[in-house]
Amino acid sequence: MADRYKPMRPPAPLPGADLPVVVIAGRPNVGKSTLFNRLVGRRQALVADTPGVTRDRKEGVALVRGRHVRLIDTAGLEEAAPDSLYGRMRASSESAVHEADLVLFCIDARAGITPADEHFAQWIxxxxxxxxLLANKAEGRQGTASALEAYALGLGEPVALSAEHGEGLTDLMWEIAERLPQPVSGGQDDEDEQDNPDAEADERPAGPLRVAIVGRPNAxxxxxxxxxxxxxxMITGPEPGLTRDSIAVTLHDGDDTFEIVDTAGLRKKARIDETLEKMSVSASIEALKMAEVAVLVLDATLGVQEQDLQIARLIEREGRACVLALNKWDAVEDRAATRKAILDRLSISLAQMRGVPVVTFSALTGVAVHKLxxxxxDAWTVWNARVPTGELNRWFEDMLERHQPPLVDGxxxxxxxxxxxxxxxxxxxxFGTRAEQMPDDYKRYLVNxxxxxxxxxxxxxxxxxxxxKNPYADR
Incomplete structure (x- = not known):
């Protein structure tokens, strides 16, 4: 491709790289994700009454008394075998605690102190x-009184709040700010906030290249x-549908900064009946809409399924660049035939995906993942391509000569x-006389x-x- 079609991406480092890390921890269903959403200022994490909704660490940037912090929502701390799903979730949460500059240990004031609270308070x-120490769900007079029981955990004075109703958040902000390590930059965050006090922490117009990883469950x-x-x-394992929320992480590869979002697997609509799964699917689709490039992950051993085509159509409908990622390539016996079958199926069923870049690898072993x-x-570059008007119209004249426009109504x-x-x-x-009546087959001719x-x-x-419009049409 000629250089004139390659726009330069403006460098814009992500502000979360050197920020203090604040981790929200606690047993399941104490309101950690609700608090996370309150602090980042939007519904970024899934929230439901079901315990254990959060499985992977969720990160966001929050503004606390004029300072930006990297806020991490974690899965609930539970006692479980290391190889089990809940054991893997606990290990992920413990890893986040180890890198924290401040841990917000959350309990449910309405439920009182539980043995699990005592166990994990000792561990922390x-x-x-x-x-x-945070005593959540402490709305009203009774909740505030119940919060005092948290003194027994030996973690200092508890901060009573209600994340759901927004009570006590001002006091919480002050407490967090007092415990954060002093900034090295000399208050740059304060200056930025004064320049634009209404700016959202996550709004980065010239920020990282946004990528959404999408596909069916267990791909x-x-x-x-x-x-x-x-x-x-991320929590992984043989169980399908482990990822429930859309999890964004930042990755630097030396040339660019990528914000990569791992999404929940998208199943057929007819199979989605639980409210929580509907929320997960909505979060995945929202992540796709916010992305610039979608990486469609396929299980190469299964080939292209109908649901893969539905996801590809969704990518096309949202107007996103796409990279086709064929995972488990090491388990494919006839690789040439498999690749041909997949591309043929796409070209027949989805003409707009013709020529989509294909990367083959094994995510489990890491072989060839570096090609992704x-x-x-490259897909982002094509997605941003601009063609000079003069060259475009020379091509257009040639196309009209090769195949002149059709007759419509004679x-x-x-x-x-x-x-x-x-x-x-x-x-x-x-543009042209009655151009709006152009048949679809001639549009396809021009698009191709x-x-x-x-x-x-x-x-x-x-x-x-x-x-x-014909100027003489009404005379």
Whole structure:
């Protein structure tokens, strides 16, 4: 592809890299995710009455008394065998506590002190990390009185609050700010906040390249993200549907900063009947809408299933660049035939995915995973492509000569010119007399020509039409 089609991505480091780390910990269903959402200022984590909704660590940037902090929501601390799902969830939470500058240990004031609270309070005291004790669900006079029981945990004076109702958050902000390590930069966060006090911490117009990892359950999405990060960041295992929420992490590869979101597996609508799963699917679709590039992970041993095609259509409908990631490639016997079958199925069932970049790897062993991020970067470049108007119209004239516009109601369409109105994805408008009546097959002819002539593989191409009015029509 010529250099003129490669826009330069403005460098913008993510502000969360060197921020103090605040971790919310506690047993399940004490309101950790609700508190997380309150502190980051939006519904970023799934919240439900079911215990154990949060399984993976959820990160966000919160503004606390003029300072930005990296806030981490963790799975509930539970006693379980190390190899079990809850054991793996606890290990992930313990890992987050070990890197914390401050731990917010949360209990349920309405339920009182439980043996699990006492057990994990003792464990946290041994970690030698600063701890702030929170008595959540302490709304009203009775809740405040119940919060005093938390003194028995030996973690200092509890902060009574109600994350659900927003009570006590001001006091909590002050307490967190007093316990944070002093900033090295000399108050840069304060200056930024004065310049733009209404700016949201997560709004980074020139920020990282946003990537969503999507696919069916058990395709290996979380294993892929762990391999990219080089650590067991996500909960993985043979059980399908382990990931419930959309988890964003930041990754630097030396050239770019990526914000990669691992999403819950998308099943057929007919099989989704639980409220929690509906929330997970909504979070996955929202993550896809916010992404620039979607990595569609397929289990290469199963080939392309109908649900894979539905997800690919969703990516195309949202206008996102796409990279096809064929996982478990080491278990495929006839690789040439498998690749051909997958690409043929896509080209037949989804013409807009024609030419989509394909990366084959094994997320479990890490073989060839390094090829993924360069493919993502290349797909992003195509997605941002802009074609000069002069060159575009020379191509357009040639296309009209090769295959002149069709007759509609006995009259031939008179197409005048074409222009690109936007990128992300590439969007073009054709102007001419009665251009709005252009048949779909002629639109496909032009779209395929655009894709081939200007090297735009694998990205959605939008083609719109605008009719020109005859000035003598009303005379």
């Amino acid at each position: 005291r041994r970690q030698n990390r600063p701890v702030l 290996g999405k979380s294993t892929l993200l762990n391999t990219l990060l080089g650590e067991e960041r 991020l360069p493919a993502v970067r 009259k031939r369409l008179k197409l005048r010119y074409i222009t690109q109105v936007k990128a992300r994805p590439p969007t073009f408008v054709v 020509g655009l894709r081939e002539a200007f090297d735009l593989p694998g990205v959605p191409i939008r083609l719109q039409t605008r009719g020109t």
